[in-house]
Amino acid sequence: MVASSAGTPRIAIIGGGIGGLAAAAFLQRAGLPSTIHEQAPRLTEVGAGLVLAPNAVRLLRRLGAMERLDEHAVPLDIGWEFRRWEDGRVLSAENLAGSCERLYGERTYAVHRAHLLTAIASTVPPDALHLGKRCTSVTMRGDTAVLAFADGTSTEADVAIGADGVHSTVRGAIVEPTPATYSGICAFRALVPAARAPAFARRRAQTLWIGPDHHLVHYPVAGETAINLVAFAPARDYTTESWSATATVEEFLAEFTGWDPRLRELIHGAGTPGRWALLDREPLQHWSHGPITLLGDAAHPMFPFFAQGAAQSIEDAAVLARCLAHDVRVPERALRRYESLRIDRTTRLQKISHARAHLNHLPDGPEQQARDASLADEDPLIANGWIYAHDAEANETATPVSPSVGSNMRPAMTTRRYR
Numbered sequence: 001m002v003a004s005s006a007g008t009p010r011i012a013i014i015g016g017g018i019g020g021l022a023a024a025a026f027l028q029r030a031g032l033p034s035t036i037h038e039q040a041p042r043l044t045e046v047g048a049g050l051v052l053a054p055n056a057v058r059l060l061r062r063l064g065a066m067e068r069l070d071e072h073a074v075p076l077d078i079g080w081e082f083r084r085w086e087d088g089r090v091l092s093a094e095n096l097a098g099s100c101e102r103l104y105g106e107r108t109y110a111v112h113r114a115h116l117l118t119a120i121a122s123t124v125p126p127d128a129l130h131l132g133k134r135c136t137s138v139t140m141r142g143d144t145a146v147l148a149f150a151d152g153t154s155t156e157a158d159v160a161i162g163a164d165g166v167h168s169t170v171r172g173a174i175v176e177p178t179p180a181t182y183s184g185i186c187a188f189r190a191l192v193p194a195a196r197a198p199a200f201a202r203r204r205a206q207t208l209w210i211g212p213d214h215h216l217v218h219y220p221v222a223g224e225t226a227i228n229l230v231a232f233a234p235a236r237d238y239t240t241e242s243w244s245a246t247a248t249v250e251e252f253l254a255e256f257t258g259w260d261p262r263l264r265e266l267i268h269g270a271g272t273p274g275r276w277a278l279l280d281r282e283p284l285q286h287w288s289h290g291p292i293t294l295l296g297d298a299a300h301p302m303f304p305f306f307a308q309g310a311a312q313s314i315e316d317a318a319v320l321a322r323c324l325a326h327d328v329r330v331p332e333r334a335l336r337r338y339e340s341l342r343i344d345r346t347t348r349l350q351k352i353s354h355a356r357a358h359l360n361h362l363p364d365g366p367e368q369q370a371r372d373a374s375l376a377d378e379d380p381l382i383a384n385g386w387i388y389a390h391d392a393e394a395n396e397t398a399t400p401v402s403p404s405v406g407s408n409m410r411p412a413m414t415t416r417r418y419r
């Protein structure tokens with residue numbers, strides 16, 4: 001391994017989203033400086049919300065990021081609510097006040113993405129961030145990763161971490177490059193000013209209205225000044241996958257014709273909603289090769305139906321930093337260990353998030369009635385304890401599985417160039 005002048009490995013992160021920044025922050029905390037290469041000219045996250053469950057909150061707290069989020073994060077004390085589409089009948093309600101903290105040591109929060117990104121970025125040295133650097137390829141030269149950028153520059157690293165999202169360029173250096181497929185589902189997204197939102201949507205609750213082929217979710221964010229509204233509907237021939245694509249309120253309302261009339265008031269507050277086609281990918285069997293690995297959506301994109309995508313990227317970041325810190329002289333082994341510690345959990349989440357689309361969108365009938373009955377019986381806070389109780393750093397000490405070369409691994413090559 002060629003170490004930097006300080007004797008530490010040169011670590012390059014491609015992508016400065018939630019996962020990439022969290023990786024830099026955890027590495028920094030472990031005494032391993034890194035460089036982030038982000039394609040955008042400045043750090044941005046779209047105006048939309050995220051739910052942060054205890055498994056993510058406990059890691060962010062250790063980074064010092066929760067303190068910075070404090071005035072903006074909304075604790076979901078009223079909890080989670082499932083409602084029936086046509087009349088808003090409550091199918092299940094989980095009060096999180098106290099119970100989440102008692103069971104898992106942390107509350108569940110709703111946050112604006114930009115606030116989360118800023119909070120994590122504040123724990124990363126500013127000179128670590130290189131903006132306007134679109135990575136076009138990652139290749140291997142011996143033990144070293146060579147990163148090429150669209151501006152014609154290149155750099156070498158002892159470890160290259162692809163945190164470059166669902167369209168990951170780095171992924172092509174590890175597995176056969178394939179485009180993500182369209183899921184057939186699209187999302188309408190909006191931030192409704194709290195002053196324009198009906199009272200039921202201003203409560204500190206994450207409410208999910210479920211019905212045939214559609215579901216709609218809302219919760220307050222940004223210090224309760226806005227309501228995050230996201231709704232899922234059949235994409236039909238819509239295939240634009242861009243955080244900046246928009247729809248009209250009329251298109252949004254048309255999807256929810258016949259639903260509880262109270263939702264119309266909320267949707268009317270949506271201004272110009274965003275519209276975004278959800279992408280799909282099969283779970284990978286391996287996501288590391290030599291000094292190159294993946295993290296977050298680049299490794300395991302998932303439907304947002306368990307609200308765990310960002311949380312899993314933060315968990316990845318914490319585990320990866322620990323593995324590299326423990327095995328700093330042999331990064332390749334550290335990356336294999338990281339992957340083996342993470343892959344079962346993230347694959348399981350990808351699969352259950354996928355299955356949830358079917359369950360949330362059932363037409364009325366016997367299967368829907370059985371689902372509603374089980375929602376009434378089940379306590380999701382307990383049933384999903386394996387998600388929320390997980391302490392990624394504590395589990396990092398588990399004995400690693402020795403990974404074998406899987407079917408999706410490209411044959412070993414010393415020099416490779418992929419788009």
Ligand SMILES: Cc1cc2nc3c(=O)[nH]c(=O)nc-3n(C[C@H](O)[C@H](O)[C@H](O)COP(=O)(O)OP(=O)(O)OC[C@H]3O[C@@H](n4cnc5c(N)ncnc54)[C@H](O)[C@@H]3O)c2cc1C
Pocket residue numbers: 014015016017018019020037038039040049050051052133134135136163164165166167168169187230295296297298304306307308309310311312313
């Ligand atoms: C509607 C919706 C709701 C969601 N709700 C939740 C929720 O409540 N809770 C939760 O935990 N998760 C949620 N998620 C999932 C979450 O948004 C993602 O899992 C998370 O953003 C992934 O982070 P990431 O850093 O891996 O990837 P990204 O956020 O996609 O970041 C990738 C970064 O890499 C950069 N990049 C890409 N290519 C290159 C390149 N070639 N060179 C350099 N830079 C590059 C991009 O500009 C970007 O900054 C939701 C997702 C959706 C769509």
